[in-house]
Amino acid sequence: MNAFVPLARSTLYSPVWLVPFDDHARRVRSAGVDVALDRHQEGEGWLPQDVRAVRTPSGAIAFPGLGRRAEPWNARPELHRARFAARGLLPLYPADGEPYAADLLGVEFLVHPYDDGHPPTVTVEPRLVRLLPSTAFPYAPGTRTVVGKVVDATRPGRPPVANALVEAVGSTSRDLADWHERTLTDARGAFRLSLRWEGEKATEDAADETFRLMATERPGRTGALVVKLPEDAGLQHVIEIREQ
Known part of the structure; x- marks a missing residue:
């Protein structure tokens, strides 16, 4: 899992903005949450990427600069996914309002190529990633x-x-x-x-x-x-x- 780095550099475009949310406590949670990034390669499946996630002051997780390249017009959008892990919690990947499927193992999103002269045209909205209690969740004493x-x-x-x-x-x-x-x-x-x-x-x-x-x-x-x-x-x- 990749550790977060602070948002100290220029805020480049990120193809995804994910907000970890403790569903039991009903609050945003970023401390103690790890994120791994994979890229889908046809014929090879999901390949781990050595890209560090950035945690914003508001608690969102982003990947600034992901998709930035020298000649974006020669590249096609690539499918990526972010996988979450936190002690005592398990990630619920479908977005709110979407049907549940146990085989969905990450938040999937397209990364569109761009550069300074060809900025991304896709608008990205923040999305909650709900973290649910696991069998090892430390419930408060007396919780039924x-x-x-x-x-x-x-x-x-x-x-x-x-x-x-x-x-x-x-x-x-x-x-x-x-x-x-x-x-x-x-x-x-x-x-x-x-x-x-x-x-x-x-x-x-x-x-x-x-x-x-x-x-x-x-x-x-x-x-x-x-x-x-x-x-x-x-x-x-x-x-x-x-x-x-």
């Missing part, structure tokens, strides 16, 4: 969590599904405030999801709360599970992925 595993119910032996999105949504009963908790499975298909907010209750004074968990591998490949707390606290839950 459920643990389990996501498996592929359509294959023999029900193998684990890595990098599956596990989430729960709901709203509080008193002020009807919407909440959304989510995490990603690790290489073993394991997950640990926090449930900080109130679940569904049969009555206002009921002790049990119901949560509906959804796991997604890609569009059309999902699974669901109902968890009741505190009744199901401490159990190892299994979410089965099937074709929908």
Whole structure:
């Protein structure tokens, strides 16, 4: 992983501006976040690039000067991707509003060639890269969590599904405030999801709360599970992925 360098030099054009966002804490986070850059070469796949990321004062990550060359009119746009890593966190690569797919392993973007006489014509907007808690995330003491595993119910032996999105949504009963908790499975298909907010209750004074968990591998490949707390606290839950 490449370390960040401060934005001390001239602010050249960057083909991408990425803002790491701690989804659990609901805040921008750049400290402790590493970024690696790859370039796609037809016939060879993704090739690591020795290009250092720059962290701007606002917390965005950029690659100033990437794509700058002597004769840009003889070059074609090249596909790149940025891969994020942070202790206790896993990156969620689809942009907000885009469908989830577990095989997306970076933020992909085109790098257009340019020089001083031929500036880029493509407008670049900052984009959030959400970082979700992993199974090793240091939740605050007392945080309610459920643990389990996501498996592929359509294959023999029900193998684990890595990098599956596990989430729960709901709203509080008193002020009807919407909440959304989510995490990603690790290489073993394991997950640990926090449930900080109130679940569904049969009555206002009921002790049990119901949560509906959804796991997604890609569009059309999902699974669901109902968890009741505190009744199901401490159990190892299994979410089965099937074709929908």
